[in-house]
Amino acid sequence: MRFGFKTSQQNTTWADMLAVWREADDIEIFESGWNFDHFYPIFSDSTGPCLEGWITLTALAQATRRLRMGTLVTGIHYRHPAVLANMVSTLDIVSDGRLELGIGAGWNEEESGAYGLELGSVRDRSDRFEEACEVLVGLLSQETTTFQGKFYELAEARNEPKGPQRPHPPICIGGSGEKRTLRTTARFAQHWNFVGGTPEEFARKRDVLHAHCADIGRDPREITLSSHVRLGEDGAFGPVVDQIAGLAAEGLDLAIVYLPTPHTPKILAPLAEALAPLA
Incomplete structure (x- = not known):
């Protein structure tokens, strides 16, 4: 079992989040760090503070030396995929090849509506997401990309310079839609993230992805399987360890521990000690 951690940029300070990442960078059991891509806090008071995800991640790349990193996940409708591809290549360079590209179809109606970003129907989200994956793969791996779809059109588009990871940074798709999202994952992703839940729910989604x-004709072993595992505000490690053990029995590769706010680096060493028997 491998381990990562996740810090959300909501209801926290830059100094506290930075301290967590710097501490984790020195703890070998944590192979990756993740943030989220929202403009409003989620699952809490949406009027609270929330730092932007990609700018934050770029700063964290400069403050760390070892951790792999990514957003878990970027709603594809927030940025045109050609703009996102340029951001990805640049951050892959800035991080010395430590970036993972976390993307999803998008879901947050509140912030989308507030900013005038068209979210669309569930079908539109899935169609747009599949197009965006094609655009991203093209721009991240080919000299030029020409594409004509319902949502995006590109004409001999370029994205230079490309990052050090070839053919492109690993693509992590987050979501559990069985008909569309998991099918798109099978086509494009090197990593699938389960938002979190019981081992039985994870196993069902895993089987759909493998189908x-x-x-x-793709080998499912090419796709890393990860899941969020939430550490409660009480800081109790027992439920986290038990949940990870259950998911591991169903084939989980990477457990990403979602840290509570307010962030503190003091939690990382005892968390690492609790996770060590599962490694």
């Missing part, structure tokens, strides 16, 4: 892989 989509079989349909297109």
Whole structure:
């Protein structure tokens, strides 16, 4: 079992979040750090403070030396995929090849509506997401990309310079939609993130993903399987360890521990000690 951690940029300070990442960078059991891509806090008071995800991640790349990193996940409708591809390549360079590209179809109606960003129907989100994946892969791996779809059109578009990871940074798709999201994951992703839940729920989604892989002749072992595992505000490690053990029995590769706010680096060493028997 491998381990990562996640800090959300809501209801926290830059100094506290930075301290967590710097501490984690020195604790070997944590292979990756993640943030989220929202403009409003989620699952709490949405009027509170929330730092932007990609700017934050770029700063964290300069403050760390070892951790792999990514947003978990970027709603694709927040940025045109051509703009996002340029951001990805640049941050892959800035981080010395430590970036993972976390993307999803988008879901947050409140912030989308407030900013005038069209979220669309569930079908539109899935169609747009699939197009965006094609655009991103093209721009991140090819000299030029020409694409004509319902949502995006590109004409011999370039993205230079590209990052050190080839053919492109690993793509992590977050979501559990069985008909579309997991099918798109089978086509494009090197990493699938389960938002979190019981081992039984994870196993069902895993089997659906593997069936989509079989349909297109892809080896499912090429796709890392991860899950959020939430550490409660009480800081109790027992439930986290038990949940990870259950998910591991169903084939989980990477447990990403979602840290509570307010962030504190003091929690990381005892958390690492609690996770060590599962490694």
